[in-house]
Amino acid sequence: MALETCVPDGSDTAALSLTNRAVRVRQSDPAQARELLGRALAEDVKYEPAWRWLAELVTDDGERRYCLDKAYAIARDPDTRRARAALGAGPTRPPAEVVLLAKPERPDASGVRKPAGRGRGWVPWAGAAAVVLMLVTGLGFALASGSRSGEPVHVALVAGMTGESATTSAHMERSLRMHTDIINEAGGINGHPVELLVYDDADQPDRARGIAEQIVRENKVMYVIGHGVSDTALAAAPIYQKAKIPAITPSATSSQITDGSDWYFRSMFGNRTQSDFLAAYGAKVLGSDTAAIVYGDNESGRSGRETFVASFRTFGAVAAELPVSYEPERSAATVDAAVQRLRTLAPGVPIVLAVREKLGLEIITKLRTAGVTAPVLGTDSLASRAFHDLLIAREQAQGLQGKLTPGLYMGTPMAQDSLSGPALAWAHEFERRYGERPLWHAATARQALNIGLHLMRDNGYGLDDNHKAEDRQRLRDALGGLKDRKNAFQALLGPLYFTENGSAQMPVSIVTSDGTKFVSAPVQLTIYEPLSEAALRADTAGGHVITIGNRHLTRRQVVATGINLNEVRDVDTRDGTYYMDFFLWLKYVGDHAASDVQFINAVKPDLKLGTPLRDVTENGVTYRLYRVADRFRSSFDFRDFPFDHQRLSAVLQNRTRTSEQVVYATDKEILNQKPDDYLRSGADASRDINQAPNWLARSARFFQQTVGSSDALGDPKAVGATSGIFYSQYAAEVVITRDVLPFLFKNLLPLALLICVTYLSLFFKPSESAAPVSMGVTAILSTAVLLNNVTSQLPSVSYTVALEWGYYAFILLAACCVLIAMVRKGLANVRRDDAERALANSARIGYPVYVLGIVCVYLASFA
Structure with missing residues (x-):
C-alpha cells in the first residue's frame, strides 16, 4: 500500500495539523509520528487519513488490519480495500496509540443474577426473533441480488437514431431494451446484468467510423449490434475486424459487409439471398423472362443491383438497370428518367426496386399515375408497415385510392400474418409496451441480441475486463460454428444459422398489400434442403425445385x-x-x-x-x-x-x-x-x-x-x-x-376456521397443556384431510402446487403450537414464570404475523 506524501485538503483542525506533523517526521522518527497520529485520532476518531497513515507506520499485521478496517469504514476507498485484501484474513488489534479509543469488551453475564419481575423478560425472545428476521431478510436480499452482482455485460447498438432510418432504429432500440429487461429480471447472463449502450451514427459513414473507433477505445462492449444501413456497416467493418470485436447487423444487406470480415455477421438474409428469391419469384411465380431494376446510389442499392442481375440471368435478361440519386438536387430528375424508361418496357415486365422508402414512394406513385401497372418487387427496405402507411397516406392525399398498393411484392424477413406463437406473443408485448406493432427491424435486432447472449451462457466465459478479448474470440467462433439447421439457434423468426460468409440462412417472405396492410402472398418460395442427391434430382426433374447457382428453392x-x-x-x-x-x-x-x-x-x-x-x-x-x-x-x-x-x-x-x-x-x-x-x-x-x-x-x-x-x-x-x-x-x-374467489371461499373457509381455533390454543394456561396439544394435533390431521380433498380434482403430479405450500405452512404452524404448549408447561413446572410468559406473548404476536406473512406472499405472487 502506498500513499501520497500529503493528506487531502480540509479545514485547519487539530487532527489535520497533527497528521501533517506526523507525515513530516515519519521517516526520521516513526515512533513520534505514531504518537502524533494517536493524538490526531483522539481529537477526531473519524479522520480517515490519520488511520491510513497509522496503517503505514505500524509493523504488526494485526494492527495494520485494524487501522485499514477503521479507514475503510469511514471512506470506502478502492485503494484501502485492495490494501486490506492483500493482508488476508486474520486477527485484528488496536495499536497502543489508539487502544483507549477501542470499544471495551462486554462483561461476562453468566454469573450475574437476573432481576425479578416481568419488565424485561421478553427481551431475549424479541432479540432472538429480531436476529432471525434479519437473517431471513438478509438471505432474501442476497438471493434477490446475488444473481446480478457480477460486472455488467455491455452490448452496443449502433444505428441511425437521427438519420433517415430513425423510425426503424427506434424500433430496434425498443426491442433490445425490452429484451434486456427480461434477461436482467431473470438474473442476467450467469449473474451478470446486461447493459445496452446506444450510439447514433445518423446513417453517415464518417460518423460510423468515428463511433467504431470510440467503441474500440472504450473497450467495454462484448459485441456490437449494427450498423443499421449498408454504407455505415461497411465503413465500420474494418475497425471491428482489426480490434477483434464481433458485430451483428440486423438490417444492412450488402454482401460486402460479411464477405470482407469474418467478425461481422447478419441476423437476416443478405442481398445475395434476397436477389435469388426476388429473381425466382419474378420468373417462376409471375412468369416473366425479363425484368428491370431501379437502384439507389448507395451501397445497399448497388449491391442489390449487382446480385439481382447475377441471379436473374438464370431465367432471362434484365432489360433495364436504372440508377436514381439520393441527392436532393438530382433525385427528382433521376426518378423521372427511370419512370420514362420503364414506360417503354413491355407490359407486365416485373420492376424491382432496391431503394429506400422515400424514393420507393416517389417511384411507385409516378409509375402508377403514368399508367404502368406492371408488378413491382421491392427489397426489404420497402416491406415494412411504415412504408405501407406512406402509400396509404399518399393515396388519400392525391386522390389515388386503390391505385398505389395493388401489384406490390415485397421481400421481408418477417410477415406479420405468419408469426409463430413465441413471435406473436413478443409482438403483442411490444405493442402493449410501446403502443404500436413492431417493424421487422425490431425482430431481427432482437435475434442479434438473443443469439449472442444465448451463446455467452455456455461455460467458459469470464465476462470481465480481464477475459474480454478471450470472450470475444470465443463468441465469434461460436457464431461461426452455427453452420446448419441441425445446430441452429431457435430464434424469434425461426432457426438461425449462418452461411459461409456470415449471413443468416433464412427464407425471404413475399408480402403483398390487401389495401390496408402487407400480408403474405398466396405463393411463397422457401429454401429447399434435399435429404439426398437422388431426391434433389427427382424433385428437379419434376419441376418442384428452382436452382440458382448453388441455392435450391421450392x-x-x-x-x-x-x-x-x-x-x-x-x-x-x-x-x-x-x-x-x-x-x-x-x-x-x-x-x-x-x-x-x-x-x-x-x-x-x-x-x-x-x-x-x-x-x-x-x-x-x-x-x-x-x-x-x-x-x-x-x-x-x-x-x-x-x-x-x-x-x-x-x-x-x-x-x-x-x-x-x-x-x-x-x-x-x-x-x-x-x-x-x-x-x-x-x-x-x-x-x-x-x-x-x-x-x-x-x-x-x-x-x-x-x-x-x-x-x-x-x-x-x-x-x-x-x-x-x-x-x-x-x-x-x-x-x-x-374463478379464484369462489374457489378460495369454498375450499379455504374450513382452513380459516382451523387457523382461528388453533390460535385460541395459545391462550390456555400452562397447566392445561393437554387441551392445546390435542387441538394442535387435531388441526394437523384435519388440514391433511382438507388438503387431500382440495387436490383430489388434480391428476397425479410429481411437483408441489401453490396451494399445497399454504397448507404445509399451516401444518408447520400447528406443530409449533403443540411444541409451544409443551415448552410452556415445562417452564411452569420449573417455576420460570417470566420465560413462560415471554414465550406465550411472543407466540400470540408471532402467530398472526406468520399468517399475515403467508397471505402477503400469495398476494405478491398471484394477485
Whole structure:
C-alpha cells in the first residue's frame, strides 16, 4: 500500500495539523509520528487519513488490519480495500496509540443474577426473533441480488437514431431494451446484468467510423449490434475486424459487409439471398423472362443491383438497370428518367426496386399515375408497415385510392400474418409496451441480441475486463460454428444459422398489400434442403425445385387460415381434455391438398374436417368453410394451482405435405379483428365463448408454427443430411383461469376456521397443556384431510402446487403450537414464570404475523 506524501485538503483542525506533523517526521522518527497520529485520532476518531497513515507506520499485521478496517469504514476507498485484501484474513488489534479509543469488551453475564419481575423478560425472545428476521431478510436480499452482482455485460447498438432510418432504429432500440429487461429480471447472463449502450451514427459513414473507433477505445462492449444501413456497416467493418470485436447487423444487406470480415455477421438474409428469391419469384411465380431494376446510389442499392442481375440471368435478361440519386438536387430528375424508361418496357415486365422508402414512394406513385401497372418487387427496405402507411397516406392525399398498393411484392424477413406463437406473443408485448406493432427491424435486432447472449451462457466465459478479448474470440467462433439447421439457434423468426460468409440462412417472405396492410402472398418460395442427391434430382426433374447457382428453392403454398371460436366447455383437469367448437376456413391458390389436414391434439386420432359448409373457387382462389366440434387434449400445468392459467388449443397440420410445400398463415379477417372480439362466439355474437363453469376465458390467439426433426430419421440415403422433415401447423389457443374467489371461499373457509381455533390454543394456561396439544394435533390431521380433498380434482403430479405450500405452512404452524404448549408447561413446572410468559406473548404476536406473512406472499405472487 502506498500513499501520497500529503493528506487531502480540509479545514485547519487539530487532527489535520497533527497528521501533517506526523507525515513530516515519519521517516526520521516513526515512533513520534505514531504518537502524533494517536493524538490526531483522539481529537477526531473519524479522520480517515490519520488511520491510513497509522496503517503505514505500524509493523504488526494485526494492527495494520485494524487501522485499514477503521479507514475503510469511514471512506470506502478502492485503494484501502485492495490494501486490506492483500493482508488476508486474520486477527485484528488496536495499536497502543489508539487502544483507549477501542470499544471495551462486554462483561461476562453468566454469573450475574437476573432481576425479578416481568419488565424485561421478553427481551431475549424479541432479540432472538429480531436476529432471525434479519437473517431471513438478509438471505432474501442476497438471493434477490446475488444473481446480478457480477460486472455488467455491455452490448452496443449502433444505428441511425437521427438519420433517415430513425423510425426503424427506434424500433430496434425498443426491442433490445425490452429484451434486456427480461434477461436482467431473470438474473442476467450467469449473474451478470446486461447493459445496452446506444450510439447514433445518423446513417453517415464518417460518423460510423468515428463511433467504431470510440467503441474500440472504450473497450467495454462484448459485441456490437449494427450498423443499421449498408454504407455505415461497411465503413465500420474494418475497425471491428482489426480490434477483434464481433458485430451483428440486423438490417444492412450488402454482401460486402460479411464477405470482407469474418467478425461481422447478419441476423437476416443478405442481398445475395434476397436477389435469388426476388429473381425466382419474378420468373417462376409471375412468369416473366425479363425484368428491370431501379437502384439507389448507395451501397445497399448497388449491391442489390449487382446480385439481382447475377441471379436473374438464370431465367432471362434484365432489360433495364436504372440508377436514381439520393441527392436532393438530382433525385427528382433521376426518378423521372427511370419512370420514362420503364414506360417503354413491355407490359407486365416485373420492376424491382432496391431503394429506400422515400424514393420507393416517389417511384411507385409516378409509375402508377403514368399508367404502368406492371408488378413491382421491392427489397426489404420497402416491406415494412411504415412504408405501407406512406402509400396509404399518399393515396388519400392525391386522390389515388386503390391505385398505389395493388401489384406490390415485397421481400421481408418477417410477415406479420405468419408469426409463430413465441413471435406473436413478443409482438403483442411490444405493442402493449410501446403502443404500436413492431417493424421487422425490431425482430431481427432482437435475434442479434438473443443469439449472442444465448451463446455467452455456455461455460467458459469470464465476462470481465480481464477475459474480454478471450470472450470475444470465443463468441465469434461460436457464431461461426452455427453452420446448419441441425445446430441452429431457435430464434424469434425461426432457426438461425449462418452461411459461409456470415449471413443468416433464412427464407425471404413475399408480402403483398390487401389495401390496408402487407400480408403474405398466396405463393411463397422457401429454401429447399434435399435429404439426398437422388431426391434433389427427382424433385428437379419434376419441376418442384428452382436452382440458382448453388441455392435450391421450392414453391410453397400459403393457406390463409381463420378460426372463429364458438364455445369452450367441459374442461376436465384430471385428464387434460376439453370440448371446443369453432368455424375454420381456408383460402388458397392451387390444389386441394392444402385442406387435407388433421388435428394432432384431438382426442379422436382420426378427427377430420369432413364436408365443407361452403366450397367456392373464384379467380383461382378457393375458399372452404368447416365447422369442428370435438374434444381436444393439452398438457396442463398445475404449479400455480388454484391460480393457474391453462392453455386450451386446437392444432391442425397437413397430413402429407411438409412446411416446404404448404404453410398456414393467419387470414386478414382475423388480423383486422380486435383481440377482444376473439372471445365472442361465432355462432352467437351476444355471448362469449366460455361455457366452462368455474373458469374464465382471458384471451385467445391464432398463430402458425413449424415442428419436425432435423435428423435423417433412419433414411439410409440421407446420411449427413441436415434438413429432416418439418410440418407447418396452425393453432387456436385460448387461455383460461379459474374463478379464484369462489374457489378460495369454498375450499379455504374450513382452513380459516382451523387457523382461528388453533390460535385460541395459545391462550390456555400452562397447566392445561393437554387441551392445546390435542387441538394442535387435531388441526394437523384435519388440514391433511382438507388438503387431500382440495387436490383430489388434480391428476397425479410429481411437483408441489401453490396451494399445497399454504397448507404445509399451516401444518408447520400447528406443530409449533403443540411444541409451544409443551415448552410452556415445562417452564411452569420449573417455576420460570417470566420465560413462560415471554414465550406465550411472543407466540400470540408471532402467530398472526406468520399468517399475515403467508397471505402477503400469495398476494405478491398471484394477485
